Amino acid sequence: MPTALVLFSSGQDSATCLAWALNAFERVETIGFAYGQRHAVEMKQRPLLRDAIAALRPDWAGRLGGDTVVDLSGYGALAESALTADRAIEMLESGLPSTFVPGRNLVFLSVAAAHAYRRSASALVGGMCETDYSGYPDCRRETIDAMESALSLGLAAPLTIVTPLMRLTKAQTWALAHTLGGDGLVRIILEHSHTCYEGDRSKRHDWGYGCGACPACELRAKGWREWSATGAV
16 A cells, blocks of 8 residues: 555554554654643654664564654644643543543644645554543544545545554554564553653553553553453463
């Protein structure tokens, strides 16, 4: 397949998606977003994680192209949430957690699509998931389908948004990583990826680094325990 642009933070999901894309496309580039996130440590982990994944297999290294980081701090300030401001992580009356950044994936996909257009990439790859997730409406495939249609119309060029993890649990995401890159990829995700909303890399758990209490850590840990229980670890 032709060129893909992977929306790449430094989380477990985007790391797995990068490996998946390197298996599926002839050429892969990455894009990341600095939007004023409290867990800004993910931006420091991005190049470490990206390089480690590429080094795992020679064919992956040969397919991996450039990386772009876009400053979206103005948007992050406008769409204030517990991920971009000093606020408690809690459930709100809306039924959504306070970590919901309004329209985040919509903004990310729009910016990524503009870059993909210039790079002649016909596919965006993202780690959105509506199985084990925090309930964010912009992670649902229904939303992604609408964005795919709108972006293809707005660019007057077909664009596919691929979401390999959309129907997977976190346990199945661990399993997919193992299928793609074996124990080596799992170790890389454990050591270099970052998911914790608090940006805490002082604590090393069996599932990786994090505070262990925020929703992102809880989902990741739960998935690790479920996958470990299958005897795969």
